[in-house]
Amino acid sequence: MRDANLKAGPADFGDKRTLSADSHTAIPVVSLRGISKTYGDFTAVENLSLDVRRGELLCLLGPSGCGKTTTLRMVAGFVEPTAGSVFISGRDVTALPPYRRDTGMVFQSYALFPHMTVGANISFGLENIGIPKAERARRVEEMLTLVELTELTHRYPRELSGGQQQRVALARALALRPAVLLLDEPFSNLDAQLRVRLRDELRLLIDRVEITTLFVTHDQEEALMLSDRIVVINCGKIEQIGTPEDIYERPASRFVAEFIGSCSILEGVVSAGIFVSSSGLTLPLNGAAGQTTIVVRPEYIKPATASSGPNRLNGRVASSNYYGAMSRLRVAIEGDALLMECHFPPGTRPAVGDAIEIEIDPAGIRAIPAPPGNA
């Protein structure tokens, strides 16, 4: 994607409707306050509050059925919250129908109108907000240039590839210069290779246009890669909000630790800076006491070398798998199993059953805060 013909600049997007006189105190573009949604007995979303800051790409991440899509739809207006309020650009829009809200949504299936050309699809929203004909044509061209599909103006959606359809759907949503862009699992319909390539392009596009984005995914790799901040959601509640690094390195709960990346989890007791697991494994740990759960990310465990310090442990290889850039080993130590990931030069990868001596970087040993109300 090249900058050369870009006409839409950052100033064109989303900043027309801030109410406050002191607009330098950035009002969050989207604000959810105490949002809940229940269907009969089932609670999809429970008392959820969050802010989407201007210009950020915020990701709602969680397993299927956790309520993330429901939340997105409540922002768009397709689902009415059972309780709570939705604010867009400082205005309470909870009572507004979807066609009166300043959002641009890209649906999982793209939802391009099959009976309209690419150009007509993009023009549709502009007609609805009363943009005159000449200006519409200009904007359509601008959008298509932005997504590099100008030669497809007169084609029909069925003639386009999956990636092209996605770009048209983006162009269509962005044409109205909404305050916030909503993406509902935008990559789930594409095959793996395409997915990776389009992720990069999407991030570049969003940066270029500087539009606030809220997007939903169950793919944690995607979330880590694309987001400025991640909201991890489970069973309708927020588990943790933070930057990708926060989420990965300092998970706030067992769920987050297990959902994002892989790890080893050990339960045990800490006293005087020593963690003792329930099966007797000891590790150094500062800043915690009593019943503790610890998380160790696999990249912090390496084969011990001559210069390794006192944190060396002896174990046996329980499983050994090759993943190209690195190998993943499961090492059994005194009744626990630890997951380690590192690169082994060809021919040196330990086999199942081998004895192995490992070293754990203390920086990678993290305590998970106990859930409130536990003994």
Added chain:
Amino acid sequence: MTKNRMHLGLLIAPAVIFLFVFLVLPMVGLLRSSFYEGDQPLGGVGFSLRHYGKFLVDGYYLSVLAETIGFGLASAFVSLLIGFPVGYSLARLPPGKRRWRLIAVVLPLTLSLVVVVFGWLVVLGRNGLLNSLLIGFGLIDRPTQLLFNRTAVLVVLVQQFLPFMILSVMSVVVQISPVLEQAAANLRANRFVTFRRVVLPLAMPGILSGLTLVFILTASAFITPRLIGGPRIQMVGSLIFQQVLTILNWPFAAAMAFVLLTITLAVTWIANFTLAVRLDSGKADYAN
């Protein structure tokens, strides 16, 4: 290979023979008899256009033809107007709620027509439901004649064929993803704009198919005009019946039958053609 062919032959032979003998031949025979010179039911001879001439030139018969076409068009469009909302809602309802409503729509089709028409006679009769209601609400003093006029015939015709329209609309709307309507709403279209610019164009095939079906069924109707319309209201169908069973002028009836058939085939062809044209050419150019 040959054993397969033999099996195939045995399987399709019954239908082919049956339909050829009892459908194709009779239709050909009917066409032939419409050109007979005489007025006898059987044993006609010769070749003449006088029956067609009689039907298409005579003012009375032409007016009946016009009336039939009029009823067909009216019935088609009225059933579209009131049937579309029902078909649309059925397509969007979850299966649980849909079930009973669908039964209510399909059931009238399964009942014998004569029972349904008889029911309308009771509803619209002098001492029937509608008169009782009107008197009960104080809108009229004495029972009035609600039957034997065009409106009554149209009402019964519409009710009769409405399920076909509803089912046509339903089956086409089911294929229109609701996400498209949501996308339209997200693009600032209210329900009316969404209907006009997204739902309607995409539902066109079903609408055209429904209109065609209702038109053809209405134009061919005979029981309804005869029982509900009385002697003053005739449609081509009831005329044919009269000619065949009372007057016994079968060649003339045959000519009328073929005029009717030509009209129904023409309407079908026009509808299919319109559909094909729509599918080929693009719609809504973006610069409009």
Added chain:
Amino acid sequence: MRIDAIDMGMKIAGAIVRPLVYVTLCLPAAIVVVTSFTAGESLRFPPEGFSLRWYQAAITSEPFMNALWSSTRLAFIATVLSLTIGLASSFAIDRFRFRGREAFRTLTLSPLVVPMVVLGLALLQFLSWMQLNQTFTGLLIGHVLITLPYVVRTLTASFVLFDRTLEQAAMNLRAPPWRVLRRITLPLIGPALVSASVFSFVTSFGNITLSVFLGFAGETTLPVQIFTYVEHGYDPILAAVSTIVILVTLIVIAIVEKLVGMETVA
């Protein structure tokens, strides 16, 4: 959630039109059933009193009971014949590739395209020429003609959904073709066969237009009997008889609903 005036208008219009449509669709049949229980002499609504006298009259009426028997017998035989021809045809359409397959399929569905008055006249003429008019056979032929398309349509739809790998699995388990047909194929299309029979039966039982043309004094079907009666005047015995027709139809339809569900009709 607040809605615009236009949206509100559409919502209200829909909320009025839809129930009205459902009511109108069921109205005639409902009225017939209600008035059949009148104790009075005429078809007035609301009916005067409650009585089963008209059912008594209907059951003891020779013309009507003969007609009921006639209709039932005719529908049954027509269904058996239609099913046979129809099953063979749909099997051929589904399992064989042959030139003219589409044409054959269209041929089997073509009776539906011809207006029934036209069909009635054409058949009457032809049967008369063959000296088969005013015979049970002639009437039967007509009924098979109009029920066959429904049977073929139902069965071909079912065949399309049929999972052939089940038959292949059976063959892999050493079952010869005849056994595969008997133990696997037929049982699995059983519901479709029932469904097709029901459509055929109901279509034949309720048919009026064709039967009016092809019927005769010796073999009057129930709808024709009702029609003839109505043309001369009406009294509540017609309501009772009509309710019997409705009842028979409903019972038969209930079988479809139980086995296959109404969704397949639409």
